[in-house]
Amino acid sequence: KLYLESEGFNWKSVDIFLNKLYYDYRNLIRRIEMKIVVKENYSEMSKYAADIIAELVRNKPDCVIGFATGGTPIGTYKELIRMHKEEGLDFSGVRSFNLDEYLGVGIDLSKPYSLDQSYARFMHEELFSHINIKKENIRIPDGLSKNPEEFCKSYEEEIKKTGGIDLQILGIGGDGHWAFNEPGSSFTSRTRIEALAKQTLDDNYEAFYKNAGVSREQMPHYAITMGIGTILEAKSAIMLANGSKKADIVAQALEGPVTTDVTASAIQLYKGDVTVILDKGAAAGLKKL
Numbered sequence: 001k002l003y004l005e006s007e008g009f010n011w012k013s014v015d016i017f018l019n020k021l022y023y024d025y026r027n028l029i030r031r032i033e034m035k036i037v038v039k040e041n042y043s044e045m046s047k048y049a050a051d052i053i054a055e056l057v058r059n060k061p062d063c064v065i066g067f068a069t070g071g072t073p074i075g076t077y078k079e080l081i082r083m084h085k086e087e088g089l090d091f092s093g094v095r096s097f098n099l100d101e102y103l104g105v106g107i108d109l110s111k112p113y114s115l116d117q118s119y120a121r122f123m124h125e126e127l128f129s130h131i132n133i134k135k136e137n138i139r140i141p142d143g144l145s146k147n148p149e150e151f152c153k154s155y156e157e158e159i160k161k162t163g164g165i166d167l168q169i170l171g172i173g174g175d176g177h178w179a180f181n182e183p184g185s186s187f188t189s190r191t192r193i194e195a196l197a198k199q200t201l202d203d204n205y206e207a208f209y210k211n212a213g214v215s216r217e218q219m220p221h222y223a224i225t226m227g228i229g230t231i232l233e234a235k236s237a238i239m240l241a242n243g244s245k246k247a248d249i250v251a252q253a254l255e256g257p258v259t260t261d262v263t264a265s266a267i268q269l270y271k272g273d274v275t276v277i278l279d280k281g282a283a284a285g286l287k288k289l
């Protein structure tokens with residue numbers, strides 16, 4: 001060692017080299033495992049995603065599904081509803097956990113849909129009320145919990161008790177978030193309270209709250225979210241994105257460095273089966289297709 005050092009050998013550079021080798025190797029493996037599917041349009045993307053979910057439901061009727069909210073999965077949910085109504089796809093044994101919910105907001109069925117922007121309400125309107133999933137099998141973070149921190153712990157415990165999530169459905173936020181894990185969230189984070197980033201507030205205000213007559217100041221600024229660590233434990237996952245607005249962030253998440261600046265880049269560390277389903281617009285920034 002002394003001889004090597006006297007020759008100007010730099011141990012730090014060996015360390016950096018080995019680290020790089022390790023990451024390159026891991027990325028190589030990941031590229032083989034991560035399946036990226038590009039469909040012609042939103043409707044094709046949604047059908048492809050719904051087929052994956054339906055196959056799981058048929059093969060494992062008591063499966064545990066992690067559901068996501070947002071504009072992206074609405075088409076997938078519509079297709080699942082169609083499959084339930086026309087083909088008898090049976091959700092009676094399915095158990096579900098949703099990714100996130102605004103803090104201070106809960107389902108209020110006495111209000112018209114447009115005035116209740118809870119994710120519980122979203123799931124009810126966009127999917128659950130149209131299929132035969134049992135109410136007692138649905139779990140959505142409780143935005144009205146009196147003790148949200150305790151709630152977060154119990155959510156984690158419940159997921160564990162079911163044996164874990166079989167298939168997690170994911171989107172990607174404009175700032176690269178997964179669920180409400182905003183930039184800077186640790187990859188080992190668990191279900192917790194998270195402050196929403198400016199871009200998320202802007203995006204969700206435009207997409208949802210503006211039409212509900214709620215001012216940007218009044219909209220919730222905090223949420224309960226599953227952590228990145230929680231998400232990475234799902235046995236399989238699908239990630240959906242559509243539209244050219246997402247092209248840059250999708251490329252960063254799938255091909256850029258693994259970084260907490262883009263929490264969805266944690267997908268590159270994911271050990272389960274993952275299929276990324278994009279429309280042409282969202283895939284436009286990818287170099288390695």
Ligand code: PGA
Pocket residue numbers: 069070071072073170171172173174177178179207
């Ligand atoms: P969106 O949201 O589907 O409304 O674009 C995605 C997300 O925030 O994960």
